Amino acid sequence: xxxxYDVAKEAGVSIAxxxxxxxxxxxxxxxxxxxxxxxxxxxxxxxxxxxxxLTKKRTYTIGLLIPDLANPFFAEIARSVExxxxxxxxxxxxxxxxxxxxxxxxxxxxxxxxxADGIILATGVRSNTMxxxxxxxxxxxxxxxxxxxxxxxDTVLVDDFLGGYLAASHLIELGHRHLAIITENLEVMSSxxxxxxxxxxxxxxxxVLEDKWVRVSAFDVQGGKQTxxxxxxxxxxxxxIFACNDLLGIGVIQAARERGLTVPRDLSVxxxxxxxxxxxxxxxxxTVAQPIQELGRQIVDLISQEINGNxxxxxxxxxxxxxxxxxxTGLYRPEQQSV
Amino acid sequence: xxxxYDVAKEAGVSIAxxxxxxxxxxxxxxxxxxxxxxxxxxxxxxxxxxxxxLTKKRTYTIGLLIPDLANPFFAEIARSVExxxxxxxxxxxxxxxxxxxxxxxxxxxxxxxxxADGIILATGVRSNTMxxxxxxxxxxxxxxxxxxxxxxxDTVLVDDFLGGYLAASHLIELGHRHLAIITENLEVMSSxxxxxxxxxxxxxxxxVLEDKWVRVSAFDVQGGKQTxxxxxxxxxxxxxIFACNDLLGIGVIQAARERGLTVPRDLSVxxxxxxxxxxxxxxxxxTVAQPIQELGRQIVDLISQEINGNxxxxxxxxxxxxxxxxxxTGLYRPEQQSV
DNA sequence: ATGAAAGCGCTAACAG
DNA sequence: CTGTTAGCGCTTTCAT
Numbered sequence: 111x112x113x114x115y116d117v118a119k120e121a122g123v124s125i126a127x128x129x130x131x132x133x134x135x136x137x138x139x140x141x142x143x144x145x146x147x148x149x150x151x152x153x154x155x156x157x158x159x160x161x162x163x164l165t166k167k168r169t170y171t172i173g174l175l176i177p178d179l180a181n182p183f184f185a186e187i188a189r190s191v192e193x194x195x196x197x198x199x200x201x202x203x204x205x206x207x208x209x210x211x212x213x214x215x216x217x218x219x220x221x222x223x224x225x226a227d228g229i230i231l232a233t234g235v236r237s238n239t240m241x242x243x244x245x246x247x248x249x250x251x252x253x254x255x256x257x258x259x260x261x262x263x264d265t266v267l268v269d270d271f272l273g274g275y276l277a278a279s280h281l282i283e284l285g286h287r288h289l290a291i292i293t294e295n296l297e298v299m300s301s302x303x304x305x306x307x308x309x310x311x312x313x314x315x316x317x318v319l320e321d322k323w324v325r326v327s328a329f330d331v332q333g334g335k336q337t338x339x340x341x342x343x344x345x346x347x348x349x350x351i352f353a354c355n356d357l358l359g360i361g362v363i364q365a366a367r368e369r370g371l372t373v374p375r376d377l378s379v380x381x382x383x384x385x386x387x388x389x390x391x392x393x394x395x396x397t398v399a400q401p402i403q404e405l406g407r408q409i410v411d412l413i414s415q416e417i418n419g420n421x422x423x424x425x426x427x428x429x430x431x432x433x434x435x436x437x438x439t440g441l442y443r444p445e446q447q448s449v
Numbered sequence: 450x451x452x453x454y455d456v457a458k459e460a461g462v463s464i465a466x467x468x469x470x471x472x473x474x475x476x477x478x479x480x481x482x483x484x485x486x487x488x489x490x491x492x493x494x495x496x497x498x499x500x501x502x503l504t505k506k507r508t509y510t511i512g513l514l515i516p517d518l519a520n521p522f523f524a525e526i527a528r529s530v531e532x533x534x535x536x537x538x539x540x541x542x543x544x545x546x547x548x549x550x551x552x553x554x555x556x557x558x559x560x561x562x563x564x565a566d567g568i569i570l571a572t573g574v575r576s577n578t579m580x581x582x583x584x585x586x587x588x589x590x591x592x593x594x595x596x597x598x599x600x601x602x603d604t605v606l607v608d609d610f611l612g613g614y615l616a617a618s619h620l621i622e623l624g625h626r627h628l629a630i631i632t633e634n635l636e637v638m639s640s641x642x643x644x645x646x647x648x649x650x651x652x653x654x655x656x657v658l659e660d661k662w663v664r665v666s667a668f669d670v671q672g673g674k675q676t677x678x679x680x681x682x683x684x685x686x687x688x689x690i691f692a693c694n695d696l697l698g699i700g701v702i703q704a705a706r707e708r709g710l711t712v713p714r715d716l717s718v719x720x721x722x723x724x725x726x727x728x729x730x731x732x733x734x735x736t737v738a739q740p741i742q743e744l745g746r747q748i749v750d751l752i753s754q755e756i757n758g759n760x761x762x763x764x765x766x767x768x769x770x771x772x773x774x775x776x777x778t779g780l781y782r783p784e785q786q787s788v
Numbered sequence: 789a790t791g792a793a794a795g796c797g798c799t800a801a802c803a804g
Numbered sequence: 805c806t807g808t809t810a811g812c813g814c815t816t817t818c819a820t
Contacts, residue, residue: 124807159563160502161797164812185524203540224498392731463791500813503796
């Protein structure tokens with residue numbers, strides 16, 4: 111592989127000159143510039159990023175810590191992050207953490223050793239401490255789709271409270287009075303906010319959400335299914351369920367189906383995220399849409415600014431979710447009680 | 450951030466010594482080894498990969514070129530590749546190519562500049578030329594889930610012919626005589642093989658597959674839906690459809706539903722890949738399962754060997770697919786013809 | 789068993 | 805406008 115020396119020699123100039131035409135710095139006569147560029151092309155020369163990183167301290171690499179790529183929501187997030195990163199000249203290294211603290215630390219160490227320019231976190235439930243450590247190391251970091259209210263870190267997320275509020279309001283408008291909510295993990299801020307929004311809507315309608323109707327579940331289809339099953343087995347089962355993500359929502363629909371209930375006739379369900387899954391399940395899932403493209407775009411813009419030192423203060427940008435009404439929600443019908 | 454010099458000074462030894470304890474090379478007395486390691490810990494020192502890459506020529510980074518992370522099949526592939534890569538000490542940089550040649554070239558150039566140790570291709574329909582270029586550059590490469598029979602490159606894929614054969618055989622056993630197949634892109638070897646396997650099974654049953662019943666479609670749900678729609682609008686529509694991937698299969702089911710047909714009563718459909726989607730659609734999709742975990746594992750092992758120079762000759766490993774029978778296929782019932 | 793020194797490929801003053 | 809030179813942090817002979 112050709113080096114800058116090869117180019118310099120071939121072009122009859124110094125390596126400094128070559129470096130200048132590569133980086134468009136300093137003053138170079140148009141003539142030598144063209145000449146050098148031609149030589150570079152002929153030699154199929156491409157500057158080594160690792161060598162330049164050694165002095166410039168930039169690798170044009172961003173790490174993305176994410177729980178699990180096989181989860182469509184995170185896969186879609188990763189896709190949108192990678193798109194924007196690529197546009198801005200960064201590569202993305204993917205790290206599946208399974209929300210495991212040990213893995214998170216392993217990955218952040220690796221990223222540091224590789225001098226990643228920045229790290230985007232879509233993971234990290236209780237990793238407040240890890241975040242602090244990173245900040246001390248002056249790592250450029252940003253958090254997506256997770257709220258860490260106690261930390262001054264660039265963040266892009268959706269208004270989870272509003273999302274929960276929209277979901278519940280929709281159900282209430284349809285006449286439902288007896289809701290249940292299946293949530294992912296109440297240690298996570300987002301989940302708590304969604305729940306709170308849901309509560310708020312109910313309260314405004316003069317309803318209360320008893321603790322009994324708030325259930326925490328493993329965050330996959332299976333978990334949603336089991337939890338919904340136990341909910342539906344109650345004496346007075348809810349007529350509508352708000353699942354805190356699409357995966358859970360799908361589990362709910364499947365549980366209903368197994369019991370011979372028809373959605374939305376016998377049970378309304380709304381999800382959260384608006385992943386591809388919501389469009390595939392039958393009936394298609396009414397869900398609170400996260401603007402995934404926009405989330406990805408903005409988080410990369412934020413971290414890019416921070417990397418470039420263009421930043422003023424840290425920001426938390428909150429995008430607004432939208433309710434996408436599909437076929438899984440319908441009017442409350444009194445007779446549906448008789449299960 | 451601490452450097453090797455800081456450690457050396459603090460420990461009262463030379464940087465060469467420190468380097469030796471880091472890499473466990475050369476001969477170091479147990480005593481100084483322990484001492485140096487303690488200092489490293491105290492200083493929270495972590496060797497810079499970019500510096501060492503400059504001399505060792507290894508970055509412990511692998512690139513993965515993939516059409517689209519938002520496609521669950523590829524997301525699952527990426528997940529399994531990343532898992533194994535991480536186990537073996539590599540980071541994975543993800544590149545979404547959208548099967549666009551320009552993007553493919555852009556990414557491979559970037560990966561070269563960053564001295565990625567290897568590149569795994571899950572993309573590249575007609576990119577035979579790009580592959581050749583990479584081989585000339587002596588890039589370590591490997592191809593997953595795609596067959597490039599004319600090139601001597603490490604490959605791991607599923608037996609597509611067998612997959613097609615299994616799918617069609619299943620349908621035939623159920624009594625279906627009139628099949629159609631929706632495929633993704635006949636320029637891709639895999640698609641042709643699936644079709645060929647399908648044909649073979651039919652032939653063995655004394656049936657023929659007229660060209661009219663072989664349709665090429667955009668490879669997303671929408672494409673499958675439209676294609677299936679046009680198939681079902683034919684005078685004598687097929688009673689079973691083999692879709693060359695799950696996304697298409699789902700489109701088929703949706704198209705059937707829109708026409709008031711019940712799957713599998715009025716139409717049987719089998720997919721390919723066995724992604725999460727197959728379990729979510731209703732009825733759950735009978736599909737040809739690719740062993741995604743194993744594909745990912747083996748491709749990384751292969752490229753890792755190549756990177757380490759442990760390799761003998763190149764290999765093509767062919768894994769065998771399995772038919773997973775779910776609810777979208779059923780016995781042929783004569784009356785279903787009367788649409 | 790340990791250290792001195794020469795790079796790896798490139799950038800960034802600083803001279804000229 | 806162009807070239808010299810001193811690093812960046814680490815690895816690797818080659819002496820000692």
